[in-house]
Amino acid sequence: MWRQKSVMWMLVRRDLAVKYQSSVLGYVWSLIDPLVQALIYWFIFGVLYHTKTELYGAGYPLFIVSGIFSWMWISAGITESAHALTSQARLITTMRVRREIFPVSKVLARAVEYLVGLPIVVLFAILFHGTFTWRILVGLPLSMAIQGVLLVGIALILSPLNVLFRDVERMTRLIVRILMYTAPIIYPLSRVMESGMPRWLKDVYQLNPLVGIIDIQHGMWIPQLFPKPTVILASAVGSVIIFLIGVWVFRKTESAVLKEL
Amino acid sequence: MGNLVIEAHDLGIQFNKGRRKQRKLREMFIFRGNNRRTPAATTDFWALRHLNFSISHGEAVGLIGSNGTGKSTLLRLIAGVLTPDEGSVVCRGKVAPLLELSAGFSGDLTGRENVQIVAAMHGLSSQQIKSKFDEIVDYAEIGDFIDTPIKHYSSGMKVRLGFAVITQLEHPVLLVDEALAVGDRKFREKCYKTIEGMLAQGRTLVLVSHSDADLKRFCKRGIYLRGGQLITDGPVEDALDTYHDFAKV
Numbered sequence: 277m278w279r280q281k282s283v284m285w286m287l288v289r290r291d292l293a294v295k296y297q298s299s300v301l302g303y304v305w306s307l308i309d310p311l312v313q314a315l316i317y318w319f320i321f322g323v324l325y326h327t328k329t330e331l332y333g334a335g336y337p338l339f340i341v342s343g344i345f346s347w348m349w350i351s352a353g354i355t356e357s358a359h360a361l362t363s364q365a366r367l368i369t370t371m372r373v374r375r376e377i378f379p380v381s382k383v384l385a386r387a388v389e390y391l392v393g394l395p396i397v398v399l400f401a402i403l404f405h406g407t408f409t410w411r412i413l414v415g416l417p418l419s420m421a422i423q424g425v426l427l428v429g430i431a432l433i434l435s436p437l438n439v440l441f442r443d444v445e446r447m448t449r450l451i452v453r454i455l456m457y458t459a460p461i462i463y464p465l466s467r468v469m470e471s472g473m474p475r476w477l478k479d480v481y482q483l484n485p486l487v488g489i490i491d492i493q494h495g496m497w498i499p500q501l502f503p504k505p506t507v508i509l510a511s512a513v514g515s516v517i518i519f520l521i522g523v524w525v526f527r528k529t530e531s532a533v534l535k536e537l
Numbered sequence: 538m539g540n541l542v543i544e545a546h547d548l549g550i551q552f553n554k555g556r557r558k559q560r561k562l563r564e565m566f567i568f569r570g571n572n573r574r575t576p577a578a579t580t581d582f583w584a585l586r587h588l589n590f591s592i593s594h595g596e597a598v599g600l601i602g603s604n605g606t607g608k609s610t611l612l613r614l615i616a617g618v619l620t621p622d623e624g625s626v627v628c629r630g631k632v633a634p635l636l637e638l639s640a641g642f643s644g645d646l647t648g649r650e651n652v653q654i655v656a657a658m659h660g661l662s663s664q665q666i667k668s669k670f671d672e673i674v675d676y677a678e679i680g681d682f683i684d685t686p687i688k689h690y691s692s693g694m695k696v697r698l699g700f701a702v703i704t705q706l707e708h709p710v711l712l713v714d715e716a717l718a719v720g721d722r723k724f725r726e727k728c729y730k731t732i733e734g735m736l737a738q739g740r741t742l743v744l745v746s747h748s749d750a751d752l753k754r755f756c757k758r759g760i761y762l763r764g765g766q767l768i769t770d771g772p773v774e775d776a777l778d779t780y781h782d783f784a785k786v
Contacts (some may be wrong), residue, residue, distance in 0.1 A: 531620040
């Protein structure tokens with residue numbers, strides 16, 4: 277197992293090295309990307325629509341940035357893990373390592389990028405009246421753990437299926453876009469709860485594991501937004517279920533995938 | 538002799554000739570991989586079937602056969618990068634696969650970075666890599682180009698570097714798939730010497746080759762495959778004779 281761990285770490289290193297090798301700004305790009313997105317949303321929803329009232333004194337930029345950085349890990353993790361196996365086919369067909377490490381390493385590489393971006397979030401928290409409480413120390417590992425389990429599960433489902441059906445990759449892009457707007461990233465959860473949606477739809481909405489993850493991210497800096505334990509629990513349970521499905525799918529498809537590569 | 542390193546029991550693997558059909562997905566989940574009730578689809582064929590053999594520690598075995606008879610597939614099964622549909626194959630001990638020498642290299646990274654990454658993926662620790670790094674570079678005859686991105690390397694340089702990494706592995710089982718046919722004569726001779734050296738250390742070798750000379754040079758035993766079946770398993774000369782007799786007709 278130790279050997280596999282070091283292989284995984286090498287894959288993460290290689291992933292990051294390749295990504296930032298031939299660009300001048302290097303890893304700064306992984307900060308610019310979410311910041312520009314945040315800027316756009318701030319302009320639309322902060323300036324034009326005044327999403328301020330529900331934020332308990334904190335600035336909308338903090339709200340959006342804390343959500344977006346976590347979201348970047350999710351979206352990049354999902355889209356890149358979809359072709360984790362197809363893009364490394366030659367390596368997989370010549371080296372005997374556990375095949376799971378390829379999709380998992382993609383998720384980890386994006387996690388590293390997320391961690392690197394955290395100081396920016398802290399900076400925004402200082403500038404836009406974030407509250408520094410114990411919630412940061414609890415929320416960060418908690419949300420990262422749930423998110424990691426969820427993303428690994430999704431990666432284990434998508435990466436082998438994409439080998440067998442290349443449609444998966446295109447479908448993923450579409451789904452990621454939908455997910456972005458069905459999680460409280462650019463709008464607070466209260467907007468959904470106070471909307472005219474029927475009760476059951478609101479419940480379904482909250483079953484999405486991303487709701488808990490993103491709201492922990494917000495709640496770390498804006499205590500009033502910290503989700504209820506039930507929401508966190510739903511998120512954790514949902515993630516574990518998807519993880520288990522992922523393990524099962526991967527095991528079932530592995531032999532067919534190896535032939536196809 | 539005595540202790541078996543590689544054992545195959547009733548080994549078989551099935552491939553799909555056409556494109557994978559929708560129907561297959563359902564089957565994949567319903568049937569287990571090693572299920573005997575194989576779906577009777579006409580597009581499926583057995584690349585290998587009913588293979589039984591075992592290879593002892595220190596043996597050098599050549600796989601012989603025409604193109605498309607399953608030699609490389611068998612090697613991949615032994616290496617564990619394919620899983621059998623029928624029967625089993627066991628390989629005890631770490632495997633140094635020389636299936637594709639430049640596998641794992643990324644063009645954008647320099648030779649140095651690639652060596653570090655690939656060596657680590659083959660299971661070398663960072664101390665081992667550090668201490669063996671100069672040896673690898675010397676062996677590959679890369680020189681100053683070690684800090685050049687690999688995409689600018691010639692194909693020969695890439696292969697040399699890939700082989701140089703493998704030579705540093707202490708894995709007891711070597712699987713070689715015609716990889717040595719590339720490179721110029723001088724380097725090939727060097728590779729051969731290295732492999733002979735490894736064999737002298739008591740490592741086990743399975744070699745796929747179309748060259749009689751190579752097979753006779755390294756191997757005492759030959760396994761002749763035809764149409765996915767094991768035809769001859771014996772001294773390499775016998776296996777080659779059977780192969781040539783068949784090929785003539």
